[in-house]
Amino acid sequence: MSICLTILGCHSATPRINAFPTAQYLEINNRHFLIDCGEGTQRQMRKYKVGFSKINHIFISHLHGDHFYGLVGLLSTFGILNREKELHIYGPKGIKKATLLQLKISQSHAKYPMVFHELISNESELIFEDDKVEIRTIPLDHRVYTNGYLFTEKEKPKKLNMLNISGYPEIGKADYLNIKAGKNITLSTGEVVSNSELTLPSSKPLSFAFCSDTSYKPDIIPTIKNVDLLYHEATFLDDRIDLAKKTKHSTTKQAARIAKEANVNQLVLGHYSGRYKDISIFKQEAQEVFKNTALAEPGKIFNI
Amino acid sequence: MSICLTILGCHSATPRINAFPTAQYLEINNRHFLIDCGEGTQRQMRKYKVGFSKINHIFISHLHGDHFYGLVGLLSTFGILNREKELHIYGPKGIKKATLLQLKISQSHAKYPMVFHELISNESELIFEDDKVEIRTIPLDHRVYTNGYLFTEKEKPKKLNMLNISGYPEIGKADYLNIKAGKNITLSTGEVVSNSELTLPSSKPLSFAFCSDTSYKPDIIPTIKNVDLLYHEATFLDDRIDLAKKTKHSTTKQAARIAKEANVNQLVLGHYSGRYKDISIFKQEAQEVFKNTALAEPGKIFNI
Numbered sequence: 052m053s054i055c056l057t058i059l060g061c062h063s064a065t066p067r068i069n070a071f072p073t074a075q076y077l078e079i080n081n082r083h084f085l086i087d088c089g090e091g092t093q094r095q096m097r098k099y100k101v102g103f104s105k106i107n108h109i110f111i112s113h114l115h116g117d118h119f120y121g122l123v124g125l126l127s128t129f130g131i132l133n134r135e136k137e138l139h140i141y142g143p144k145g146i147k148k149a150t151l152l153q154l155k156i157s158q159s160h161a162k163y164p165m166v167f168h169e170l171i172s173n174e175s176e177l178i179f180e181d182d183k184v185e186i187r188t189i190p191l192d193h194r195v196y197t198n199g200y201l202f203t204e205k206e207k208p209k210k211l212n213m214l215n216i217s218g219y220p221e222i223g224k225a226d227y228l229n230i231k232a233g234k235n236i237t238l239s240t241g242e243v244v245s246n247s248e249l250t251l252p253s254s255k256p257l258s259f260a261f262c263s264d265t266s267y268k269p270d271i272i273p274t275i276k277n278v279d280l281l282y283h284e285a286t287f288l289d290d291r292i293d294l295a296k297k298t299k300h301s302t303t304k305q306a307a308r309i310a311k312e313a314n315v316n317q318l319v320l321g322h323y324s325g326r327y328k329d330i331s332i333f334k335q336e337a338q339e340v341f342k343n344t345a346l347a348e349p350g351k352i353f354n355i
Numbered sequence: 356m357s358i359c360l361t362i363l364g365c366h367s368a369t370p371r372i373n374a375f376p377t378a379q380y381l382e383i384n385n386r387h388f389l390i391d392c393g394e395g396t397q398r399q400m401r402k403y404k405v406g407f408s409k410i411n412h413i414f415i416s417h418l419h420g421d422h423f424y425g426l427v428g429l430l431s432t433f434g435i436l437n438r439e440k441e442l443h444i445y446g447p448k449g450i451k452k453a454t455l456l457q458l459k460i461s462q463s464h465a466k467y468p469m470v471f472h473e474l475i476s477n478e479s480e481l482i483f484e485d486d487k488v489e490i491r492t493i494p495l496d497h498r499v500y501t502n503g504y505l506f507t508e509k510e511k512p513k514k515l516n517m518l519n520i521s522g523y524p525e526i527g528k529a530d531y532l533n534i535k536a537g538k539n540i541t542l543s544t545g546e547v548v549s550n551s552e553l554t555l556p557s558s559k560p561l562s563f564a565f566c567s568d569t570s571y572k573p574d575i576i577p578t579i580k581n582v583d584l585l586y587h588e589a590t591f592l593d594d595r596i597d598l599a600k601k602t603k604h605s606t607t608k609q610a611a612r613i614a615k616e617a618n619v620n621q622l623v624l625g626h627y628s629g630r631y632k633d634i635s636i637f638k639q640e641a642q643e644v645f646k647n648t649a650l651a652e653p654g655k656i657f658n659i
Contacts, residue, residue, distance in 0.1 A: 065432040066398045090428040091395045094370045116431045116461045124394040127420045128369040145460040152456055156449040157420045158499055195462055 052204050054079050054257045054280060054355040059095040061321035061347035063264075063286055063300075064117055066090050071349050072117035073263055073322060075282070076101045080183040080204040085109045086261050092121035093128055099350050103132060108179065110186070111142030112263055113197035119146070123153040130161030137164045141178055143196045144169040170198055175274050189274050191265035193299045199263065201274060204256035209233060212251050219244060257355055260315075263322050266296065267305040272313045279355050281315040282347065284322035289336055303333050307340035316355075321347030356508050358383050358561045358584060358659040363399040365625035365651035367568075367590055367604075368421055370394050375653050376421035377567055377626060379586070380405045384487040384508040389413045390565050396425035397432055403654050407436060412483065414490070415446030416567055417501035423450065427457040434465030441468040445482055447500045448473040474502055479578050493578050495569035497603045503567065505578060508560035513537060516555050523548060561659055564619075567626050570600060571609040576617045583659050585619040586651065588626035593640055607637050611644035620659075625651030 055078040060071030072089025076096070083105040085092075096103065111119045119142065129138065140146065147167035154161060168178060170188060179186035182205065189199030208231045216222050216230075221238055230236065236244045260275040263284040275281060286300035295302045301309075303320065310318035318341055323330050330346060337344040345353070359382040364375030376393025380400070387409040389396075400407065415423045423446065433442065444450065451471035458465060472482060474492060483490035486509065493503030512535045520526050520534075525542055534540065540548045564579040567588040579585060590604035599606045605613075607624065614622035622645055627634050634650060641648040649657070 064435055066395070066428070068398065068401050090425065091370070091398060094372065094395060097372050114460050114462070116428055116463060119461070120428045120431070120457075121394065124370070124420055124424045127424070131368055149456050149460045152453050153424075156418050156453045157423070158418070159420060 052080055052207070052254050052257055054202075054204075054259050054353070056259060056280060056282070056319075056353040057099055057101065058319075058321070058347045058349060058351045058353075059092055059099060059101070060089050060349060061323070062117075063322045063324055065325070066117075067325065070325060071095055072121075073112075074121065075261065077202060077259060077261075079202050079257065079259060082181070082184045083107070084186075084202065086200060087112055087118045087263070088121040088125055089117045090120040090124075093125045095349065096125075103129065104134070104136070106138070107136060108139045109141070110200050110261075111140070111146060112191070112199060112261070113193060113195050114143050114145060114149075115195060115264070118263075122146075123150055123157075126150065126154060126161055126165065127157065127159040129163065130159050134161070134163040137166060139166045139168060139179075141168045141170065141200075143198070144171050171196075175201075187274070189260060189262060189271050191262060191271070192268045193264045193266065197264060199261050199265070199271070201258065201260045201278070203258040206256050207253055209246070209250040209253055212249055215248050222249070262309075264300055266299040267301050267309070269309065269312065272309065275309075275313045275315065277314050279316045280319065280353060281310050281313065281317070282319045282321060283309055285320040285333055285337065286322050286324050288327070288332060303336035304340050307337040307344060310337075310341040310344070316343065317353070318344045319347050319353060320344060356384055356511070356558050356561055358506075358508075358563050358657070360563060360584060360586070360623075360657040361403055361405065362623075362625070362651045362653055362655045362657075363396055363403060363405070364393050364653060365627070366421075367626045367628055369629070370421075371629065374629060375399055376425070377416075378425065379565065381506060381563060381565075383506050383561070383563060386485070386488045387411070388490075388506065390504060391416055391422045391567070392425040392429055393421045394424040394428075397429045399653065400429075407433065408438070408440070410442070411440060412443045413445065414504050414565075415444065415450060416495070416503060416565070417497060417499050418447050418449060418453075419499060419568070422567075426450075427454055427461075430454065430458060430465060430469065431461065431463040433467065434463050438465070438467040441470060443470045443472060443483075445472045445474065445504075447502070448475050475500075479505075491578070493564060493566060493575050495566060495575070496572045497568045497570065501568060503565050503569070503575070505562065505564045505582070507562040510560050511557055513550070513554040513557055516553055519552050526553070566613075568604055570603040571605050571613070573613065573616065576613065579613075579617045579619065581618050583620045584623065584657060585614050585617065585621070586623045586625060587613055589624040589637055589641065590626050590628050592631070592636060607640040608644050611641040611648060614641075614645040614648070620647065621657070622648045623651050623657060624648060 059074035062070035283306040363378035366374035587610040
């Protein structure tokens with residue numbers, strides 16, 4: 052069980068020479084997801100060696116250009132690369148019509164099935180689930196309808212502790228499925244052998260929360276409680292808290308406060324405003340509130 | 356009078372690490388035009404120091420993604436930069452609806468006036484004219500409706516040759532407007548003084564033709580006859596002439612043949628297929644037909 056997050060872009064507003072709008076590539080429990088897709092994301096994917104064919108699900112937080120103007124180009128490129136596999140796109144209502152119109156007038160002839168999942172709820176909802184991962188929305192507070200996304204590994208079936216099991220001749224293969232499912236076993240004597248004795252300790256399921264863009268919104272804390280990795284936008288330094296409020300963004304310390312109160316393991320900041328030439332101070336400021344803070348940078352990888 | 360062409364991108368199909376889709380910045384007779392706008396063009400503009408505020412007219416050849424997927428991001432950025440000046444966008448029918456829908460759902464709030472000039476004619480037509488430049492379409496032959504563009508300087512008003520004029524005391528200030536307009540002057544004796552004697556030789560108006568994408572189409576030759584600079588796509592080397600025909604693109608030698616028969620001064624090739632790692636052979640092949648051939652490369656500038 053593992054998480055590997057690759058930052059493809061982490062700057063706000065407009066693409067610049069060394070500034071790339073939001074996009075992240077998440078590998079979690081052998082599933083591969085693209086999160087947000089600003090202009091130029093497909094080039095960043097090539098630069099950081101993200102396999103195009105691995106992506107089957109794309110999650111768009113909101114429909115500001117710096118989070119989705121690269122989507123149509125990527126979908127078109129999938130077509131040029133002769134993709135046949137179904138692709139699922141999650142994002143706010145409206146994303147389907149605008150994307151399909153662009154693809155239609157450019158006659159991109161993408162032949163693979165595209166399934167759009169348009170989101171409208173203001174409550175956290177389960178939007179994806181398979182045997183390895185589940186994904187929930189994190190409703191955020193921005194100038195337009197916006198969701199963050201919470202990616203959580205599912206617990207694997209428990210592994211048998213054969214050494215301990217061999218101490219109970221009465222326990223046989225017929226019991227293994229129940230043990231793997233977490234059940235205790237009652238012997239013919241009436242003695243109950245606890246499941247923890249019969250199984251090996253399994254690794255803790257990991258989780259990653261992506262929160263961009265949003266004003267300071269403490270009511271997301273229950274949803275992201277105890278995540279291993281939290282990406283939270285910090286568009287401004289803390290002296291511009293008024294501007295953050297006005298534009299519905301967060302400051303360094305606001306992001307750090309969310310991380311602290313949600314008891315996350317590590318915080319990653321990003322979505323820096325173009326006004327800042329040196330972003331190292333973002334880290335310093337946040338660390339005054341939450342020590343284990345890192346900065347998103349293009350190409351940077353976070354491994355858990 | 357001068358032409359300065361900056362190549363922003365010159366590769367076909369999809370953006371890659373070192374491949375940028377078609378976009379060119381043309382300065383001609385103190386006018387500034389953007390031609391095509393593939394994904395990532397605004398970043399290339401910053402890289403090669405193209406002033407965003409100088410652009411008042413954008414010309415899109417056709418609606419394949421590698422020629423216009425960067426448009427909506429650029430228009431949005433103009434808005435973020437608080438542009439107020441009118442912007443004119445020329446391109447095939449359909450460009451307005453798809454662009455405005457993307458801008459609308461991303462709530463880009465671009466407050467400057469956008470004027471779309473949607474093209475439908477299959478004949479060359481005058482689409483722009485002011486006191487310095489005129490621009491005509493060059494109907495091309497591609498898989499979708501496509502126009503190249505011909506940019507031509509206008510002749511400046513003639514300058515008076517005061518030395519020669521002073522030899523004719525009868526010619527006074529009242530005649531100057533007629534002389535500048537190219538007229539001969541008839542003296543009271545009936546003698547006609549030719550305009551060429553009364554004016555200084557003026558520099559020849561320059562012209563640039565942009566032709567991408569197109570199959571080999573010799574009937575464009577009369578339209579682009581004698582241009583100083585011709586950009587003509589050459590997607591393939593000449594051994595893939597069948598593929599060029601099938602995809603309605605041109606080969607090196609086909610582009611060179613157009614240049615030769617149109618008697619242009621210099622040919623610039625571009626729109627190279629991604630299959631070619633080394634493009635130097637494009638130049639060699641074309642030069643077998645037309646000597647003064649150069650290769651488009653990102654950042655390369657052609658000055659006349």
